[in-house]
Structures are given as C-alpha cells and as structure tokens.
Amino acid sequence: MPELPEVETITRDLKNYIVDYTFSEIWTDSPKQIYPSLRVLKTKLTGQKITGVFRAGKWVVIEIANLKYLAIHLRMSGRLLLRKASDIEDKYCHLLFGLFKDKTKKELRFCDIRKFGKVCYFSDPEELKKKIYTGLGPEPFSKKCNLEYFGLILKNKANIKTVLLDQKLISGLGNIYVNEALFLAGISPIRAAEGLQNQEIFCLRNSIVQVLKKGIKYRGASSKDRGYVDLFGKSGNYQSHFLVYEKEKKPCPKGCGGMVKYQKIGGRGSFWCERCQR
DNA sequence: ACCTAAACCTGGGCGC
DNA sequence: TGCGCCCAGGTTTAGG
Numbered sequence: 542m543p544e545l546p547e548v549e550t551i552t553r554d555l556k557n558y559i560v561d562y563t564f565s566e567i568w569t570d571s572p573k574q575i576y577p578s579l580r581v582l583k584t585k586l587t588g589q590k591i592t593g594v595f596r597a598g599k600w601v602v603i604e605i606a607n608l609k610y611l612a613i614h615l616r617m618s619g620r621l622l623l624r625k626a627s628d629i630e631d632k633y634c635h636l637l638f639g640l641f642k643d644k645t646k647k648e649l650r651f652c653d654i655r656k657f658g659k660v661c662y663f664s665d666p667e668e669l670k671k672k673i674y675t676g677l678g679p680e681p682f683s684k685k686c687n688l689e690y691f692g693l694i695l696k697n698k699a700n701i702k703t704v705l706l707d708q709k710l711i712s713g714l715g716n717i718y719v720n721e722a723l724f725l726a727g728i729s730p731i732r733a734a735e736g737l738q739n740q741e742i743f744c745l746r747n748s749i750v751q752v753l754k755k756g757i758k759y760r761g762a763s764s765k766d767r768g769y770v771d772l773f774g775k776s777g778n779y780q781s782h783f784l785v786y787e788k789e790k791k792p793c794p795k796g797c798g799g800m801v802k803y804q805k806i807g808g809r810g811s812f813w814c815e816r817c818q819r
Numbered sequence: 820a821c822c823t824a825a826a827c828c829t830g831g832g833c834g835c
Numbered sequence: 836t837g838c839g840c841c842c843a844g845g846t847t848t849a850g851g
Contacts, residue, residue: 542844573827599845616845618829633829655828657845676846699822708846716844765831768844786844808824810843 543615544599545681545713546756547769547777551621552596554772555603558623559649563590564605565639574635574653576661585609585662586638598677598712602669610663612673613651615769619658622650623772631774636660677712681749686711691742695734702730703807705749714749717762717786720812722748724785724794729818730811755782762786785812793817 543551564586572579586605593604601621603611613621622631626639626646636651651660663669678694679685694710695701704710705719714722723730725748728741737745756762761777763769764787770776780787784794789803789812799816 544844547844614845616827617843653828654830655843657827657829659846703822706845718844762844765843807822809845 544715547761555594562640571635616657618655619653697734
C-alpha cells in the first residue's frame with residue numbers, strides 16, 4: 542500500500558545501508574513474483590556489487606555494477622526489510638537476498654502477504670526505461686510537473702480522483718495521498734477533471750506537493766496492521782496526521798460543521814467533505 | 820476508445 | 836469456536 546512517500550522513505554534508507562554491498566545467496570518460494578526468473582536473478586546478481594538506489598514512481602530501483610537494475614514494486618502488501626542474517630525469520634518472506642561487504646553480512650528480505658508485488662531484473666538502462674519509465678508520468682516534485690502540465694492532463698472527462706491515480710499521467714500518487722490532497726485543495730473527488738478552474742489547478746498542485754512532503758517527513762503512513770513499515774520494520778507516523786482518510790463520519794477538520802463522507806469511486810475508497818470540497 | 824469489473828492473492832475482522 | 840462474507844493503500848486485463 543506504499544505510495545510515493547513510503548517508497549521514498551525505503552529508498553533513502555536503502556541508499557544509506559546497502560550501497561557497496563555485494564549479492565550472495567538468493568532464495569525464493571514465490572517464483573511467480575520474479576521477472577524474468579529466479580535462475581536469471583541468481584546468475585546475474587550473485588557476486589555483483591550494488592552501486593546505487595533510487596525511486597521511480599512507486600518503484601524502488603537498485604542499481605548494480607555495469608548498469609544492471611533490480612526494480613521492486615511493493616503493490617498492496619509488499620515490504621522490504623533489512624535484517625542481520627541471524628535475525629528471526631520474517632512472516633510472509635518470499636524472496637531473500639544475502640548481502641555482504643567485507644565481513645559484514647546482511648539480508649534484504651522481500652515480504653508480501655498478498656503476493657502482488659514484483660521484483661524485476663533489467664540487463665541495461667534501455668530495458669529499465671522500456672519496462673518502467675514508459676508507464677510513468679512525471680514525478681510530482683519535478684520541473685516537468687508544472688502548472689502547464691497539470692492543465693494538460695486535466696483536460697480529461699474522467700473524475701479528478703481517477704486522473705490523479707493514473708500513473709501514466711503523474712507518478713507516485715495513491716489513494717491516501719489523493720484523498721488528502723483533494724481535501725486540502727477543496728476539490729470534490731467526483732468532479733470531472735476538465736471542469737477545474739485555473740485557480741483550482743494551482744491549488745491542487747500545491748496541495749499534492751504539500752501532502753507528499755508531509756508524508757515523507759513522517760516516514761510514510763502505516764494505518765493498517767499489515768500495512769507499510771520501513772526498512773527496519775518500523776511504522777511511519779503520517780496516519781496520525783490524516784485529515785479525511787479513514788475519517789468517515791468524523792467532523793470535517795476545517796470545522797465547517799459537515800461530516801467526512803465515504804463512498805467508493807472507481808472502486809477505491811474515498812473520503813471527503815461535501816461542504817468544503819466542491 | 821472508453822469505462823467497469825474482475826483478477827491477481829491472503830488473512831484479518833465482522834456478523835451470525 | 837467456527838463459518839462465510841467482506842475488506843484492503845496497486846495495477847493489469849478482460850469484457851461490455
């Protein structure tokens with residue numbers, strides 16, 4: 542259930558803790574989640590050094606010596622945990638990478654109750670581009686994601702919420718942060734994107750940047766038992782700052798006297814205040 | 820071309 | 836205690 546801030550938190554920690562480590566043994570009990578195969582992963586990664594880690598939308602990308610890549614998508618229930626080899630087993634661990642640097646050993650464990658997550662090996666930057674970046678719109682914090690671009694993607698008959706969740710148009714937003722951003726911007730999730738005024742587009746863009754930054758500041762949202770935790774198994778704290786998400790029937794935090802409404806929109810749970818969000 | 824629903828999976832929580 | 840049903844923050848695919 543990780544969205545941009547959760548993936549960003551994991552990525553930053555990975556960058557600090559696994560760069561310069563070398564892959565040793567690799568184990569899985571869920572080969573379906575691996576692209577192209579466990580065999581390729583073992584052949585191509587064993588003995589290779591990690592040179593960098595970065596995020597692309599909701600993907601964690603681990604860069605390996607000679608421009609090879611390991612791209613990981615956590616989908617709904619995926620977790621990445623960095624453990625000592627001697628640490629007790631993690632529940633629902635389906636893929637495990639042994640790592641070492643000099644005499645220090647670690648384990649990068651990919652855990653995933655629902656097995657929706659994906660771990661992909663790409664043999665060059667071209668393949669990474671083709672398989673990952675082609676499906677991703679610009680990063681919300683990037684220069685490319687300016688007002689002009691927002692105006693462009695919002696020329697869309699679909700409702701605003703569906704547009705913002707579309708990774709091809711803008712990458713990294715998920716259900717939580719869209720709910721929160723629309724509340725901040727005072728825009729109803731059921732509005733058609735194409736009906737937004739310039740002032741509203743301006744406000745929406747600012748709100749998106751604001752909620753994402755706040756999400757990163759609090760190291761992500763861990764609102765459900767089986768939800769997101771960071772690389773060390775620790776919960777984030779953004780859920781304590783939710784304004785409308787999971788606040789059904791609670792008073793509107795703007796104090797308008799209305800109540801937070803819940804309804805499914807495009808199959809996704811949506812929370813908003815009908816008085817403040819038009 | 821477009822939108823919706825189902826599928827991918829599992830386990831926790833709820834009502835009976 | 837146990838069964839059946841519903842739910843989940845993501846994404847893809849099948850069907851209308």
